[in-house]
Amino acid sequence: MYDSASTPPSSQILRDEVIGHVSQRSRPVHYNFDPRWQYLQPQQNATDNAAPDQNMSHPIAKATSVSKGKRKVLSSVDVAAPECQVRGFQEMDSTANSTRTRYRVEDWAVMVIDEKMKLRELRRDNQRRYRQKNLERKLSLAKATRQLLQEIKALEKHRDNVFASLPTLETVWTVAVEYFRVFRFGSSPSGPCGQLEFIRSTMAPDVLVNAGQGAEALLAHWRRCSFWFQDVDVELQNLEKDAIDSLVGTTKTSFTITESTLRNVFPHLCGHSSQVGARSLLADKLRNQRLVVAGTVRFVWDSACGRVTSVMSSSDMLAPMLQLVGDVQSLAQVFEHARISSNFELSIS
Numbered sequence: 001m002y003d004s005a006s007t008p009p010s011s012q013i014l015r016d017e018v019i020g021h022v023s024q025r026s027r028p029v030h031y032n033f034d035p036r037w038q039y040l041q042p043q044q045n046a047t048d049n050a051a052p053d054q055n056m057s058h059p060i061a062k063a064t065s066v067s068k069g070k071r072k073v074l075s076s077v078d079v080a081a082p083e084c085q086v087r088g089f090q091e092m093d094s095t096a097n098s099t100r101t102r103y104r105v106e107d108w109a110v111m112v113i114d115e116k117m118k119l120r121e122l123r124r125d126n127q128r129r130y131r132q133k134n135l136e137r138k139l140s141l142a143k144a145t146r147q148l149l150q151e152i153k154a155l156e157k158h159r160d161n162v163f164a165s166l167p168t169l170e171t172v173w174t175v176a177v178e179y180f181r182v183f184r185f186g187s188s189p190s191g192p193c194g195q196l197e198f199i200r201s202t203m204a205p206d207v208l209v210n211a212g213q214g215a216e217a218l219l220a221h222w223r224r225c226s227f228w229f230q231d232v233d234v235e236l237q238n239l240e241k242d243a244i245d246s247l248v249g250t251t252k253t254s255f256t257i258t259e260s261t262l263r264n265v266f267p268h269l270c271g272h273s274s275q276v277g278a279r280s281l282l283a284d285k286l287r288n289q290r291l292v293v294a295g296t297v298r299f300v301w302d303s304a305c306g307r308v309t310s311v312m313s314s315s316d317m318l319a320p321m322l323q324l325v326g327d328v329q330s331l332a333q334v335f336e337h338a339r340i341s342s343n344f345e346l347s348i349s
Helices: 009-014 016-020 036-048 059-079 083-165 172-182 192-202 215-228 259-264 276-286 318-325 328-336
Strands: 203-209 230-243 246-257 289-302 307-316
Touching: 172 192, 172 230, 172 246, 172 289, 172 307, 192 203, 192 215, 203 215, 215 259, 246 259, 246 307, 259 276, 276 318, 276 328, 289 318, 318 328
Parallel strands: 203 307
Antiparallel strands: 230 246, 246 289, 289 307
16 A cells, blocks of 8 residues: 555655654764773673564664664663673773883882992992002002112112222221211110210210210210201211311201200290390291201311311301391391300300
């Protein structure tokens, strides 16, 4: 009864009431993949295979029923997922988070190990450099020690040559050289007996010196020099024959003026007088100054007894003192009441 030549066979399903019952699609045909759809597939198939209603035997009714079933499933998916599906999503998220956390921990552990390896290598390099420096220092000290030993041997050989070249008859040369060696640094606290023994064995009992006569007077002179001045150093520059029985040695004597020197040798610069201000300025100029004075020592030899009968020394203190104080007037004040003369003769009183 529905067949007609002017009406298409599907005209029944194209009526307005049929088309009006068709619902819009809940999702587009081309959509991104969502893993939740794989959990919904069994439910969707079950819904599609469900038995149709008794009153919907027409194809249009079946299509309408199927569309309603799909819309119901889709709406249920859009609103809320089942509990099992949510649990599955949470497990997937927790697994991914644990995997990322494990990767981060592994990366951090690798970074810490690399840092420790770098620090260990740096410590090894520092220890290697330290051991190398110690080795170089030891080698340098050993080399310096060998050089010093060679210099000592050379000096000893030079000394032996000097003694060998001295005439055996003119023993005054030997006595003069040994005198400057024994009293090179003044009176020795550890060896005064040796110095006194040298004087008695090479000089006459009444030997004439600047401070009087006798071995005790000569030794007392050196004791005062060592006590009043600090770091006394007498260096022999030249030794030559002056007359038949005498030698003259040229010396360079250096010493330091200390507070003890000012009190014992220049007490007037530390006194309490009307000119204490100007004198204290002079004392400040002299304090802790190192003086180098040139001098001579004359040895007179007695060939009859084979001993030295006179040892007279003289040094020029005016030139170095003038450089320290600055003018002649101040220089005169320094030596005005001093216990030492300008030619380095010490006063006993």
